[in-house]
Amino acid sequence: MTDAIRFILNGDDITLTSVRPTETLLDYLRLQRRLTGTKEGCAEGDCGACTVLVGRLVDGVLVYESVNACIRFLASLHGTHVVTVEHLAGANGALHPIQQAMVDCHGSQCGFCTPGFVMSLYGLWLSTEKPTRADIERALPGNLCRCTGYEPIIRAAEQVSATRPSSIFDPLERNRTDILARLWTLRSGETIRIETDGEKLVIPGTTGALAEVLAEEPKATIVAGSTDVGLWVTKQMRPLGTVIFINNLSELQAIHASDRGISIGAGVTYSQALDTLSTHIPALKPFIHRIGGEQVRNMGTIGGNIANGSPIGDTPPPLISLGSSVNLHSKAGTRMVPLDIFFIDYGKQGRRPDEFVESIFVPLPPAENHVGVYKITKRRDEDISAVCGAFNLSLADDNTVRAIRIAYGGMAGTPKRALSVEAFLRGKPWTEETVLAARDQFDRDYKPLTDWRASAEYRQLTAKNLLLRFFLESTGTPQGLTRFEEVA
Amino acid sequence: MDTSTFELKSDINGRMHVSLKHDSAHKHVSGEAEYIDDIPEMAGTLHGAVGLSICAHGEIVAIDLEAVRSAPGVVRVFTGKDVPGVNDVPGGGARGGPVPPPRRGESRGPPFSPVFAGPGGAPPRPGAGEKAEKKASAAFPRCG
Numbered sequence: 219m220t221d222a223i224r225f226i227l228n229g230d231d232i233t234l235t236s237v238r239p240t241e242t243l244l245d246y247l248r249l250q251r252r253l254t255g256t257k258e259g260c261a262e263g264d265c266g267a268c269t270v271l272v273g274r275l276v277d278g279v280l281v282y283e284s285v286n287a288c289i290r291f292l293a294s295l296h297g298t299h300v301v302t303v304e305h306l307a308g309a310n311g312a313l314h315p316i317q318q319a320m321v322d323c324h325g326s327q328c329g330f331c332t333p334g335f336v337m338s339l340y341g342l343w344l345s346t347e348k349p350t351r352a353d354i355e356r357a358l359p360g361n362l363c364r365c366t367g368y369e370p371i372i373r374a375a376e377q378v379s380a381t382r383p384s385s386i387f388d389p390l391e392r393n394r395t396d397i398l399a400r401l402w403t404l405r406s407g408e409t410i411r412i413e414t415d416g417e418k419l420v421i422p423g424t425t426g427a428l429a430e431v432l433a434e435e436p437k438a439t440i441v442a443g444s445t446d447v448g449l450w451v452t453k454q455m456r457p458l459g460t461v462i463f464i465n466n467l468s469e470l471q472a473i474h475a476s477d478r479g480i481s482i483g484a485g486v487t488y489s490q491a492l493d494t495l496s497t498h499i500p501a502l503k504p505f506i507h508r509i510g511g512e513q514v515r516n517m518g519t520i521g522g523n524i525a526n527g528s529p530i531g532d533t534p535p536p537l538i539s540l541g542s543s544v545n546l547h548s549k550a551g552t553r554m555v556p557l558d559i560f561f562i563d564y565g566k567q568g569r570r571p572d573e574f575v576e577s578i579f580v581p582l583p584p585a586e587n588h589v590g591v592y593k594i595t596k597r598r599d600e601d602i603s604a605v606c607g608a609f610n611l612s613l614a615d616d617n618t619v620r621a622i623r624i625a626y627g628g629m630a631g632t633p634k635r636a637l638s639v640e641a642f643l644r645g646k647p648w649t650e651e652t653v654l655a656a657r658d659q660f661d662r663d664y665k666p667l668t669d670w671r672a673s674a675e676y677r678q679l680t681a682k683n684l685l686l687r688f689f690l691e692s693t694g695t696p697q698g699l700t701r702f703e704e705v706a
Numbered sequence: 707m708d709t710s711t712f713e714l715k716s717d718i719n720g721r722m723h724v725s726l727k728h729d730s731a732h733k734h735v736s737g738e739a740e741y742i743d744d745i746p747e748m749a750g751t752l753h754g755a756v757g758l759s760i761c762a763h764g765e766i767v768a769i770d771l772e773a774v775r776s777a778p779g780v781v782r783v784f785t786g787k788d789v790p791g792v793n794d795v796p797g798g799g800a801r802g803g804p805v806p807p808p809r810r811g812e813s814r815g816p817p818f819s820p821v822f823a824g825p826g827g828a829p830p831r832p833g834a835g836e837k838a839e840k841k842a843s844a845a846f847p848r849c850g
Contacts, residue, residue: 254740254743256737313732313736316735317735317736318735321727321735325735326728326734329733329734332739333735
């Protein structure tokens with residue numbers, strides 16, 4: 219077969235032999251297909267006006283997830299089913315129950331964000347039978363509405379939840395078997411290479427092929443969920459060189475839990491990891507719910523969050539506090555690097571150019587350990603950390619600190635352990651007095667910067683206070699403010 | 707009275723406590739509502755980008771736009787000098803203001819140089835290559 223990007227768009231089979239690596243799905247839909255129901259708002263995966271559903275095979279099951287078309291690269295859609303708002307209404311123009319509920323409940327005013335809301339509600343409706351108010355709220359942070367208000371939209375979600383997908387009116391339910399069969403035929407496991415106007419993209423069919431490609435092109439940009447790299451293109455107009463898309467690699471999609479710990483493939487998204495991580499490490503559940511919006515959680519990967527080395531990435535602080543390590547793979551073989559030393563300096567990680575992040579191993583903390591992770595942001599949902607603190611404490615029988623690992627994001631050029639604080643606490647009684655005395659040690663571990671998210675002074679004080687919060691919570695005094703029990 | 711010639715209404719439109727559907731609701735939810743960005747471009751449409759002041763309060767002494775003018779695809783660059791007549795563009799509030807400001811910037815971010823380029827290519831990056839020399843006047847806080 220000729221090298222091409224093949225996917226299904228609504229009902230049509232699409233084959234593209236000429237695709238620039240940085241061409242976005244949104245531009246393709248709006249400019250080439252003139253499917254203008256999908257809107258461009260922020261172009262950075264925040265506002266959700268561009269929300270579409272992408273159906274893909276996960277362990278052989280066809281799953282539809284909401285994603286941001288604005289930061290999703292076209293080439294990353296190989297082997298998927300892309301569903302836009304134009305696909306919902308019946309052939310006679312009859313509205314889909316989701317759309318009808320939005321009309322009935324007065325869910326639109328200026329209407330610009332509405333198609334995106336319809337698609338997010340559609341994704342929720344397909345995946346969740348009787349969504350609670352909290353489920354609905356969690357599905358919508360990635361959609362911004364600035365005139366209707368959310369209450370009518372939430373009422374629409376509640377109204378439509380009385381209906382379940384039926385082949386009579388729902389196109390995805392009606393064509394599920396057909397789409398599944400067509401997607402299977404697109405899975406070849408072969409490596410795809412496309413060069414357009416001198417720009418190259420590669421979709422490796424296997425991890426072995428990925429290692430080969432990287433050995434040839436160590437300067438290539440590896441893209442998994444593109445929730446970060448997408449902005450390099452739409453906001454910074456940065457050239458990426460050759461782009462290697464790994465989101466299609468089934469070998470990187472596995473997440474396994476054993477008695478020892480959890481192994482997370484580099485292509486596993488936040489949404490995919492949620493159940494396993496929150497079952498074994500409950501403190502991570504509310505934390506993952508606050509990463510991006512639902513669309514970003516459906517695209518973004520933990521592997522990418524680590525590999526890009528951001529000092530304010532969400533997952534590194536808790537993963538470092540749990541003692542995780544990262545498994546790097548190249549033609550020369552594989553090696554494990556403890557995550558805390560993987561981050562060397564700002565923009566510098568312990569990955570050689572010919573290596574890729576294959577998986578992350580998270581050791582399970584003993585059940586009696588206290589684990590806490592706190593993300594401090596300007597708004598609760600869909601925001602980036604000003605400070606993130608993560609704690610993993612093991613107490614001895616006499617209530618002294620047997621072991622503690624503390625890691626922060628937003629406090630240095632990398633996610634970083636608080637080694638002086640840890641050393642100060644070790645062996646001491648776990649009391650408020652000890653914790654208050656330990657706070658001075660933060661000044662040895664961190665010299666945070668002032669930027670638009672927070673001042674250096676705020677960060678330093680907050681970091682100290684989070685230790686106190688962790689102490690209070692570890693001794694049975696919850697400190698979090700919750701609007702809805704389930705949402706927070 | 708012969709009622710067959712007109713319809714007697716028992717109610718009025720839009721009275722209180724009656725649910726009225728938004729005129730465009732159907733178009734909104736189906737994605738058919740057309741916004742400016744959804745209308746196909748005419749052949750030859752130019753893309754505009756706006757250069758913004760990086761200084762909240764300062765005096766524009768000179769604007770060097772050579773790098774912008776010579777960037778590939780740029781057709782024309784405008785500044786306040788190109789506005790004929792009274793340079794007063796209506797603002798969102800009661801009072802408009804000069805755009806681009808002719809001499810003195812009074813807030814951070816007002817546009818001072820629309821750039822038109824194209825067709826076909828991406829608009830040039832706003833601010834690329836621009837150098838506006840600014841001098842803090844005694845009457846205004848120094849730029850930081």
